[in-house]
Amino acid sequence: MLRVKARTAYDARMTPADLARLRRVAQQAFARESDPWRQMGWSSRWQQELAFELALEIVPPGAGPDVALLDVGCGLGDLYGHLRAQGRRVRYVGIDVLPEVVERARARWPEARFEVGDVMELDPEAQGAEQPDYVLALGALSVALDDAAAPVALVRRCAALARRAAAVTFSTTGLRERATGPQGVVDAAYLDAASLYAAARHAATYVSIREEIPPGEAVLAMQHGAPATVTRLARRIALEHGAAAGHEAAGALLHEADAFEEADAELAQAAETAANVALRAQGALLRGDAPAAAAHAARALALGGRPEAHLAGGVAAALQGRLADAVALLRAGADAHPNDTELWTKLALILLDLARADEARAAAAHLEAGEPARAAYLGALADLAQNRHAAARAALERAVALRPDYVAARATLAFVCESLGDARDAVAHWRAVLAVRPSHPSAAAALKRLGATLH
Numbered sequence: 001m002l003r004v005k006a007r008t009a010y011d012a013r014m015t016p017a018d019l020a021r022l023r024r025v026a027q028q029a030f031a032r033e034s035d036p037w038r039q040m041g042w043s044s045r046w047q048q049e050l051a052f053e054l055a056l057e058i059v060p061p062g063a064g065p066d067v068a069l070l071d072v073g074c075g076l077g078d079l080y081g082h083l084r085a086q087g088r089r090v091r092y093v094g095i096d097v098l099p100e101v102v103e104r105a106r107a108r109w110p111e112a113r114f115e116v117g118d119v120m121e122l123d124p125e126a127q128g129a130e131q132p133d134y135v136l137a138l139g140a141l142s143v144a145l146d147d148a149a150a151p152v153a154l155v156r157r158c159a160a161l162a163r164r165a166a167a168v169t170f171s172t173t174g175l176r177e178r179a180t181g182p183q184g185v186v187d188a189a190y191l192d193a194a195s196l197y198a199a200a201r202h203a204a205t206y207v208s209i210r211e212e213i214p215p216g217e218a219v220l221a222m223q224h225g226a227p228a229t230v231t232r233l234a235r236r237i238a239l240e241h242g243a244a245a246g247h248e249a250a251g252a253l254l255h256e257a258d259a260f261e262e263a264d265a266e267l268a269q270a271a272e273t274a275a276n277v278a279l280r281a282q283g284a285l286l287r288g289d290a291p292a293a294a295a296h297a298a299r300a301l302a303l304g305g306r307p308e309a310h311l312a313g314g315v316a317a318a319l320q321g322r323l324a325d326a327v328a329l330l331r332a333g334a335d336a337h338p339n340d341t342e343l344w345t346k347l348a349l350i351l352l353d354l355a356r357a358d359e360a361r362a363a364a365a366h367l368e369a370g371e372p373a374r375a376a377y378l379g380a381l382a383d384l385a386q387n388r389h390a391a392a393r394a395a396l397e398r399a400v401a402l403r404p405d406y407v408a409a410r411a412t413l414a415f416v417c418e419s420l421g422d423a424r425d426a427v428a429h430w431r432a433v434l435a436v437r438p439s440h441p442s443a444a445a446a447l448k449r450l451g452a453t454l455h
Contacts, residue, residue, distance in 0.1 A: 014097060014118055015146045022143055026101055036108075040075040041142050047217070049442050051138055052082045054210055054219045055167035059134050061439055063090050070095065070132035072119045072158060073140030077105040080112045085445040093132070095119065120153060124160035135159075135166040142171065144189040151191050152199040155220065159203035165223040166204070170196065172211070172218055172290075172319055193288030193319070196220055201261065208260070209288035211319060218288065244271045255279055260287045274304030281312035290319040297329075307337040311346060318350055326350050334366065341371050348378045357382040373403040380412065392416055400429075405436045414446065427452040 014022075029039040042048040059069065067090045071079050074094025083092060095117040096102050105114045119137070135158045141151050151170070158166040170191045193209055197220065200207040204222035211218040251266035260283040267280050281296035297313030300306055310333020317326035330347040337343060344366045351360035364378035380395035396413035400406055414429035427450055433443045 014120070014150075018145045018147075019097060021145075023098060023100075025143055026098060036076045036078055040078065040139060042139070045442075048078065049082065051169050051217070051219065052079060055136050055138055055169065055221070056083075056088075058165040058167050058221050058223060059088075059090065061088070063088065063133075065089050065091050067091060067134070068093070068130075068132040070135045070161065072135060072137035072154075073097075074105060074114060075101060075139065077109045077112060077114065079136065079138060080105075080109050081445070085448070086439050087444070088439075090134075119157055119161070120150075122157070122161060124157070131163050132161060133163045133165075135162040137166075137168045139169060141168065141189055141191060151189065152195065155196055155199045155222075156203045159200060159222045159224075162222070162224070165221065167222070168196075168220045170218055170220065193218060193220075193290065194292070197288040206259070208286055210286075211315075220288070244269070248276060251276070251279065255283055260284075272299075272303070274300050274306045274309065277303060278306045278309040278312060281309060281316070285312055285315055285319075290316045294320065305336060307333055307340040307343055310334075310336070311340075311343055314343075314346060314350070318353075323350060323354055327354070334363070338366065339370060341367055341374065345374065345378065348382075352378075352381055352385055355385065357385040360385075373399045373406050373409065376402065377406065377409040377412070380409070380416075384412075384416070389416055389420055393420065400432075404432070407433055407437050407440065410436070411440065411442060414443075418446070418450070423450050426450060 025041070026039075029041065033039045035045070037045050037048045040048075042051075059067070069083075069090045069092050071077075071092065071094040074080070074096050077094055080092050080094060083090060092112055094102075094105060094112065094114045096105070096114070097116070097118050099116045102114045102116050105112075119140070124131075137154065137158050140154060145151075147153075155168055158168055170193075171189065172191065172193050193211075197207060197209055200220055200222045204224055206223040208221050209218050210221070247266045247268075248270035251263045251270055254260075254263035254266060263283050264280055267276050267283075270276050277296050277300040281293045281300055284290075284293035284296055293312050293316035297309045297316060300309035301313065310329055314326045314330035314333065317323070317329060327347065327350060330343055330350065334340065334343040334347055344363050348360040348363040351357075351363060361379050361382040364375045364382065367375035367378070376395045376399035380392040380399065383389070383392035383395060393413065393416045396409050396416060399409035400413060403409070410429050410433050414426045414433065417423075417426035417429060427447060430443045430446050430450075430452075433440050434447075437443075
């Protein structure tokens with residue numbers, strides 16, 4: 001049994017109104033939806049599985065039963081099913097505040113361990129042998145709570161409970177303006193990435209934010225034991241090279257080591273060049289500070305118009321919900337640097353998010369000369385957005401013919417084949433995915449669903 005701590009006046013806790021709100025959201029989802037991932041509020045199975053894959057990057061692929069993982073806000077145990085489908089045999093414990101949800105999880109996965117509990121009531125100092133090596137909270141911050149301090153408190157508690165690392169998913173404030181769907185935005189939580197990053201920096205020493213689910217959804221990763229050796233080496237470089245040049249070299253090294261806050265401090269003392277300021281913009285994005293990223297990107301563009309400044313500025317604008325500005329920045333950068341594939345790629349993805357499939361397809365076409373496989377893949381996503389499944393299949397087949405190891409295209413093609421009723425080709429493509437990436441989050445489960453073996 002996980003050990004609880006005594007309540008103090010400073011602890012964030014769920015209120016009765018919070019529990020009632022969570023229960024209402026869950027009951028409505030159970031009545032409305034049949035798929036477990038939809039019942040738990042995920043907009044698509046792809047979104048859920050990508051979130052799982054990104055968050056699980058903190059857990060070594062070979063981790064076995066001697067490694068403990070705590071799933072906070074476990075819901076119906078989808079993460080446990082994901083781990084089992086991948087063959088990852090960590091020692092799993094799921095907790096959720098709603099007893100009725102835990103009962104459903106237990107019925108679904110009787111061999112797994114699920115408990116009713118609030119992570120804020122767990123005592124990080126009293127877990128002993130129960131202390132998890134890794135803590136994941138994937139969706140626990142999806143519903144707004146009465147206590148505005150609760151998200152920061154949850155981030156810190158997850159980091160404090162974890163022996164090695166923790167990961168938390170959340171929706172950024174930039175998503176609020178374009179949130180749609182049957183649930184609307186009444187109960188949803190939209191959180192400031194910079195505030196969560198700052199809270200994490202007080203609880204862990206290696207922190208990063210990745211916003212790769214769709215735009216506006218993010219994973220905050222926190223690891224203990226930051227790259228202190230890299231920091232010391234950077235300081236030595238700064239001293240040996242002298243003022244500005246040393247700070248520039250140290251900042252670049254720290255940025256490569258994902259120590260973004262330390263990198264920014266060094267680059268702030270380096271010469272104000274377009275390259276250095278653009279690197280500060282990229283670092284600000286990776287630590288979740290979209291306003292700082294936007295400001296640095298604007299300054300970098302004024303100093304020289306580097307493509308990475310356009311990219312950072314466009315992504316920062318998207319994170320802030322300024323999608324028209326994001327499109328304008330990325331399009332200007334792509335027009336000025338037509339051979340920069342990342343600019344065209346990000347432009348196409350944001351246009352897809354805006355349901356502007358024809359423009360996304362046109363942006364993707366600019367990749368044809370340099371990255372024809374990616375051009376075909378993005379064109380297929382535009383086709384899927386318009387429900388042109390046959391055209392999408394043809395484009396995806398071209399993508400994997402050009403790059404047989406293109407996992408994203410191959411997996412999408414498998415899904416498309418399945419949706420078109422071609423189980424045989426779907427199985428073949430899922431097996432091809434496994435040949436390239438044996439731990440792919442969807443392939444094993446899809447083959448089981450299709451009644452096929454892994455090989």
